[in-house]
Amino acid sequence: MKKNIAVIGTGYWGKNLVRNFAALDALYVICDIDKDKLDYFKTKYPKILTTTSFREVLQNDDIKGVVISTPAALHYNMAKEALLNDKDVFVEKPLSLRIEEGKELVQIAEERCNILMVGHILHYHPAVLKLQELVNRGELGKIQYIYSNRLNLGKFRTEENILWSFAPHDISVILMLLGEMPRGVAAHGSSYLNKNVADVTLTTLDFQSGVKAHIFVSWLHPYKEQKLVVVGDKRMAVFDDISDEKLLLYPHEIEWVNRIPVPHMKDA
Incomplete structure (x- = not known):
């Protein structure tokens, strides 16, 4: 499997997503604002890149899919930015905290022919x-x-x-x-x-x-x-x-x- 996935957020559930995508040999980069967490993942997965910059992830053409596991209030904005930068998006539930925002994300994904998937496991x-x-x-x-x-x-x-x-x-x-x-x-x-x-x-x-x-x-x-x-x-x-x-x-x-x-x- 090609390594082209970025996991954004490595908290309570995000660390499990890191583990799973790493096991699939699909994980390209781990993104989190907490440098201590990134240091831990550097030790655990030395061949996987890390960054504190979500913008850096969006601007990287080698990254095709973005996995969002940040606090719920951030889901809408981050998913929207990822879709508008031509990334396929997997976002943990809830998709957004407002109905209008959820509908907008679906519309953007459909118009741009991108995948938008919610983690209803x-x-x-x-x-x-x-x-x-x-x-x-x-x-x-x-x-x-x-x-x-x-x-x-x-x-x-x-x-x-x-x-x-x-x-x-x-x-x-x-x-x-x-x-x-x-x-x-x-x-x-x-x-x-x-x-x-x-x-x-x-x-x-x-x-x-x-x-x-x-x-x-x-x-x-x-x-x-x-x-x-x-x-x-x-x-x-x-x-x-x-x-x-x-x-x-x-x-x-x-x-x-x-x-x-x-x-x-x-x-x-």
Whole structure:
């Protein structure tokens, strides 16, 4: 593989992207404003270039793809600059913090025939792909509702709220499973640690098909949970990303007896 990728930002998640692109032998340069981090990567990857200048990356014609893993508030401007300099762009979620900015980035990429990809990594998770297969084959029957919990104690952020930090994963999976966009969205949040940064949010997506999806995210929670439940009129499925058993299928049945629904529980 040709080395023509630049990774911008080597923080909490960026260091993983550095590792992965280096393993693919595709990494050309690492860019970060923190010289101490760059010194570390120089030692770990002596054959890979480093720089503190994003402008230098954009002006280098040998670099074809830019991977952006900076704070969320910087995503829009950096992605836009990269696209306008004819780079393909992979940007960590969220794509931007404003709808208008996200639409603009998509438009620029389409007009310039550049790749613009967001790091919705769960789209490639084997258990999620299997869940999508079950939904598409009708194994769950008609989907009635979906809910997801993404909860933890930390990692606290000040540059983005919990909705931007956690919920994009679940929203992207729900949209993939249903194959439709919501006709209505309602989100409610509360701030406890920082006045203007929501620590907990509950979001409801309402779809034309009649499905409702509920997303509960919090970084102020006593335990970690990453679970998505899909309830159909034939079967129910649970994707639990922190369990050894990532995907369980529950063949529960509902029988109507004298116009009263009676559940028949079955093992997963």
